[in-house]
Amino acid sequence: MGNDALLVLDKVCKSFGPVQVIDEVTVEVHAGKVSVLLGENGAGKSTLIKMIAGVHEPDAGRILMDGKAVKIPNTKASEALGIATIHQELNLVPSMTIAENITLGRVPRKFGIINRRAMRQIARDAMDKLGLKLDVDTPVGELGLAQQQLVEIAKALSLDARVLILDEPTAALTKSEIAHLFSVVNTLKAQGVGMVFISHHLDEIAEIGDFVNVLRDGKFIATVPADTEENELVRLMVGRDIDAQFPRVATEPGEQPLLSVKNLSDGMLKDISLEVRPGEVVALAGLMGAGRTELIRAIAGADKYSSGSVAVNGKKLASFDVAAATRAGIGHVPEDRKTQGLVLDASVAENIGYATMASTAKSGLVDRKGQKARAQQVAERLRIRMGSIDAPIRSLSGGNQQKAVFGRWFTAGAKVLLLDEPTRGVDVGAKVEIYELINEITASGGCVLMASSELPEVLGMSDRVLVMSQGRIAGELATEEATQDAIMSLAVSNVHREEEMGTK
Amino acid sequence: ACNRGTEAEAGSATLAVSTLNNPFFVDLRDGAEAEAEAQGIDLSVVDAQNDSATQANQLATAATNGSAGLIINAVDTETAEAGLAPVVEAGLPIVAVDRAVGDTKIASFVASDNVAGGEQAAKALAESLDGKGKIIVLEGVPGASATNERGEGFDKGLAEYKDIEVVSSQTANFDRAEALDVVTNLMQANPDATGILAMNDEMALGAIQALGDKAGKDVKVVGFDGTEDGFKAVEDGTLVATIAQNPAELGKQSVQILAKAIKGEEVEANVQVAVDTVDEKNIAEYAGE
């Protein structure tokens, strides 16, 4: 790929304290090409791209732009070089509008006075590229996670950069938004923009990538063409074969429902009734904004509902009371680990232990030894990659953080698992660990309700699929008969909604 | 420049004042410092910012920092007793100035009489109103001894004037800015009030600002302290009278007495520094001194 590289990371290294995270890695970005970074959770992908984004400076090695060595000490410098970055974790100001967020740091102005019309125009143009028709004056905090992710993408697109970095932009998106994003990427390719793309969805790599750089443990492993076989990619990435990506072991479901929801309504949720029996995994599918998150939060006690009831094992639960739900055996893995799942400054052990702290305490005293032992155990099972169990969870990679949230409820012995995009940002190997834990829970008589935008996961791991559309359950499919088309036709059963979300 | 030696420090003493955020006490300190300089005493001044506990801390420090004697202007009469315990224990001579210190055994108490002064102030206002009318009282920091004692004096003084009615009594915390707002509001509520009795000059001056043109004409104001600004207001005719304490004199005499006490000489147990009613008649004697 020789000398026409737009941007080169040349033998860069990076350590955090005593831990070497990137070890002499070389990656090239070419004009009009998509360079994929592939690696397990914690392999160092985000750290690598943060060197280009001006967040971290490499300890050793060089960064070359157009063949010339450059320094990128901060984000301004990165932007000045024509680099735009979509970070893995959302970086939006919730209290500000979509337009303000998209133009953050570079509002159109004259003598310091903001030109609001121009600001809105920039935002609208960026949103149009993604085919989004949201009101640009909506505060970002009112949007769902997927929409926020799209705003983040729009923000980067509006920079008109020469190099665009996309760190797991598709993790929170459903098929149709991903398709939109990819068409934008293709347009940019044609315009000669060089891109770096990170994703744990292997199918996306062949679709959009040109070549793949594989990292393992912070070391460069290989560069291969994007059409390399998936199994080969997995082997390069994890250093071993993975037998089954979706190892679902179905169990004969029990008679009595473990979780039953009756006529639940609130806000956009309309008269939802569903039952999940012991041993079952039920998937919730639907388009972005269909109300899956809202439903799961209502069942978990995280939000109020105006009518209807939730019962576990036939016992009715108080509305809007997470503690009561937890005691009844409900475990909730929320949509956004950063804002809803984790106390970032607390240790891995503490984060895993929150749901068991009170129940294992003796006369008010925390069982410190036991808590740590339990956390250590589940961390090993899930192969959480961390400095130590006492390291702040902030220092873990995104996928490993996600595993910790999951581990919390496994440790707590939750009988009813409510999962909202449970494997968002989790690598293929670790997904299998999570799926095996799901099997274990159902085998021991628990049940799982799982909202997922990942079709393979829905098809591979569930026993039944409930499809939501505009706050209703539009229909139910047995997993064997669920195909992408069948699900989509139920999901879009309300056309008006589809138009409003701008996903057509 | 203090505490150089470890012994034989008959030359150093501590003055603990309640607060220096008030010109009255600044004058008192200046009087004390000038006299200390003249006598060759190394005087260290600490300011409790009107907090009894801070003062207790400062007194405890004074007991161990090599001072040969202590002058105290107590934040509060009652608590001073406990605060002074370490000083008493250390056997240092104590002179109380301006405010009493309860039953503590002290060498001398140098003060003007707040109760008597309050009575004089009330009389001065009543007289200027020809013994009748509605008046407003401005109180000092709630719970401060000066507030309670002057209040007592006001009551005594007003008792003789049956036709004077106190329509409102509110605190402005001895503070000029606060008095400005409080009086503005009170005059709104009581437009027919013709007199304001303030527990110090600072509040009286705030009241005068609030009254604007009415000060000294439609509404008479009496203050307390005899600060420079207070005298100026008497000269201008906006303040009917102020009860002049002589803070510099209080400071000066307390140092003189402490110096004697340190040397082991006999001192007077009670030194009354005169309190004068200063009004247009005698202002010439005070102003511009």
Next chain:
Amino acid sequence: MSSVATAPKKGFDFKAFLANNGALVGLVILCLALFIATPRFLTGPNLLNIGIQVSTIAVMAFGMTFVIVAAGIDLSVGSVAALSAMGSSYAITTAGLPDGLSIPIGLAVGALCGWVTGAMSAYGKLPTFIASLAMLTVVRGLTLVISDGRPISTSSSVSWLGDDLGPIPMPIVILVVSGLLAAFVLNRTVIGKNAFAVGGNTEAARLSGIPVKRVLVTVFVISGVFAALSGMILAGRLDSAQPTLASGYELDAIAAVVIGGASLSGGVGRISGTLIGALVLAVIRNGLNLLSVSAFWQQVVIGAVIAIAVGFDVLRRKNVKH
């Protein structure tokens, strides 16, 4: 895409209005109650009084709004008001500089104090609470040192700030002008937007290339300048700069901003809200004085009303969300 894009606007949305103006409801109820309780409340002169009395805290709170929007807090405003007033008077009355310099000097003192606080927290990495607490003490100490604990007469240009402009008292004129200015800067300029961004999500602001440190320094300078203005209004009304001027006012100023709907965790705040917050406080004080409530009980009532006023605001906002 040539569409009209945005959602249809549905006339005047009363609920949304309440949501944005929760404290206003509290204020209106308060005024109604006072109107019923005493005929002295709703009179021209009394309203002017309230206007004058609210001006000091409100002007101070305008500046504070910038700091709070940027997720900081400025405890030093009371002391800065005093030092600025003292400095502006000292320079003329004692040091003999020309009178015309008085107000500029006062404002410069305020800006300088704000700059120091801002720099301590931006470059020295001190939490703003600590940086401004340190300044509270240092600046009050300097005021006492300069004045030797005595009041200084104000220069004639500062005195003028306490006078009338025709029928309207100057403090009210300044209140209105500085309020409009503050609202403009906060909502329409890059300075204001950057403050919102930094307060709303510092990390996102930094990653978007916003100069977070400079923004922090700027909001403190703004706060310092408004505090200085407020101090000079106060000195103008008293015709004298007091060493104890405005002490303890910081809590009132912060309360005004928060009653006005700002969040201490940053990213939210409005100048109009702040004004309403300051009015709530001023009206309570005025009303309790009018009703001659005893000084001790006044404090009890003021505290309760603060809680209730903010409570209303919280209630409104919740109702609208769901």
Next chain:
Amino acid sequence: MSSVATAPKKGFDFKAFLANNGALVGLVILCLALFIATPRFLTGPNLLNIGIQVSTIAVMAFGMTFVIVAAGIDLSVGSVAALSAMGSSYAITTAGLPDGLSIPIGLAVGALCGWVTGAMSAYGKLPTFIASLAMLTVVRGLTLVISDGRPISTSSSVSWLGDDLGPIPMPIVILVVSGLLAAFVLNRTVIGKNAFAVGGNTEAARLSGIPVKRVLVTVFVISGVFAALSGMILAGRLDSAQPTLASGYELDAIAAVVIGGASLSGGVGRISGTLIGALVLAVIRNGLNLLSVSAFWQQVVIGAVIAIAVGFDVLRRKNVKH
């Protein structure tokens, strides 16, 4: 490019120790400076003085640590200290209840006040700043109402809190005992750990089944009880409960907690740090008195030292991070 740098460090990690004890370094430097400046500093009696003097603020700050760890702030502690001291004395001296009830009554008053503040913010959804600011005013007002603005003599059991226990002053004994208790509760019990979780990320804590509201109320009750204890120590030392007792102490208590390394945005804080923070403040005050620094300049110096002490802490932590 061989990586020698990655060798993990073993044994006593001095840098990590500094990182966790930044303010301690500030304190040690402060003490060294005073030791060199005056022979009076490092004497038995003076150290006992400092111990007594630090006790009030430190005990108050221990309680405050819980609130700050839970991402709240409690401005009412000074007033609560006064009301509790007043209540405990009033009940015995004026209302004639048996002396043994004095301290329990004082503590109950503190707990009740804390409960009200906590409930206002947990159930009434008021920001803790506002809820506790309202309480600051209300509680001080009630103290004045009860006492009619006059000091009340303390009961003999409260007086005893200001006396000596053998050679050791009681305030120091209480300081040590309550410090150990606070550290135990904060680090070893569910109450403490919950406070950290709520302060670190309220939403995540709630979704993990932690009863966030109850936690909020609990930390305020704890703060109230410690404030009450502190108020009674103070009253014991003064042999009288003052209506103005401990006013303004809230800022000192908060400063002690923050100097001690806690973050006002919650989730971080240690009792030992808080003690160091309180000591920094007490040692500065004591030292400046010993050196007879002029009263006005004292304020300037105190402010500067607060900034420097916290600055040290920030510096240490930064050094270790990278």
